[in-house]
Amino acid sequence: MPELISEVDRLSLVIEIGGMPVRVHTTDPGFISLLQDRYAGFVSSAEQAEIDFDVDLAPPSFGGADAPVRVTQRHGRWTFERGDFRAEWESSTRRGWIRQTANPYGIDAVLRIAHTLVLARQGGFLMHSASAIRNGKAFLFAGVSGAGKTTISRLAPSDATLLTDEISYVRKQDPGYVAFGTPFTGELAKLGENVSAPIAAVYLLAQGQENRIDPIPPGEAARGLLANVLFFAEDEDLVQSVFRSAFDFVSRVPVSRLTFVPDARVWALIR
């Protein structure tokens, strides 16, 4: 009698960003291969994962990425939704699932959301900013789209290590904060290096006629930081955590305004 049920090979890959391993399970070898390329440099051999996601691949007609992201929590079970994916994650069991089409965009969004949720409880956050390490110190360059994150990344000298040109990973590590490289890219479309360093300064970017750094009052620093922190969840406790973290951050890390003309001389100020 022929076997009616055969065991399906289950494949997995660990993606470690910011020191947090996330294991992704799928039965599709092509999707694993796609993830290996997408997260090159961030694939880990860690055996223990902070989160395990089972990925269920949907047909291409599943949905588009235009709908807004929604992140909600009910009785400890998180739901992440956009037109092109739906995911659930239970923080107590550290397990979840993702239903999406076979492309990296859905899982990219899910990873960002999951990291923001875990980081929020640990005093960290993801921030719309480029970041780089120079002389053993990390510098963050924050701003909305068009502020110059990709430009300043492109102008970085050879002795600077680029962590990201789009989304910085910030973890609290007493007595300050540490920035990690991320695979989350902007226009530069170049993955950051998977390294970390203590954060020495945050610059709110402005383009102008000269290169200069100006101090800003603490209130403006906190506002500038909060305006660039990525946070998706409709959850009052986590919003309060992120809010407190932003104020703690500005009390420990100098935040200034960096006005720059788009040429490499601006990096003479970043040391």
Next chain:
Amino acid sequence: MSRLYVARNPKVAARSLDGEMMIMSGRDSTLFTLNKTATILWQSADGATPLDEIVTHRICSEFDVEPAEALSDAETLARELASHDIIQISEEPIAQPNPSAGESR
């Protein structure tokens, strides 16, 4: 005319920094920076003190403003803050779980 009572939403994150009061809505993560009048209103919104008393004793004593005009402005402001879930407004006193100034630490 009935009196209006205002109470801070205890789930809202608030912090005063360098004289600026910043508040973040827990509902949609929107950040608000309050001006001096709004800050006084926020700090006084204990759910037990009627808005007209807050205006008379805290706002008119601080700013050179006509009481009737100040009360009208305060009501408008209170309704706007309430529309963002930052405070509650009611024609009855509002019970508050924590009577302190409502700032996160």
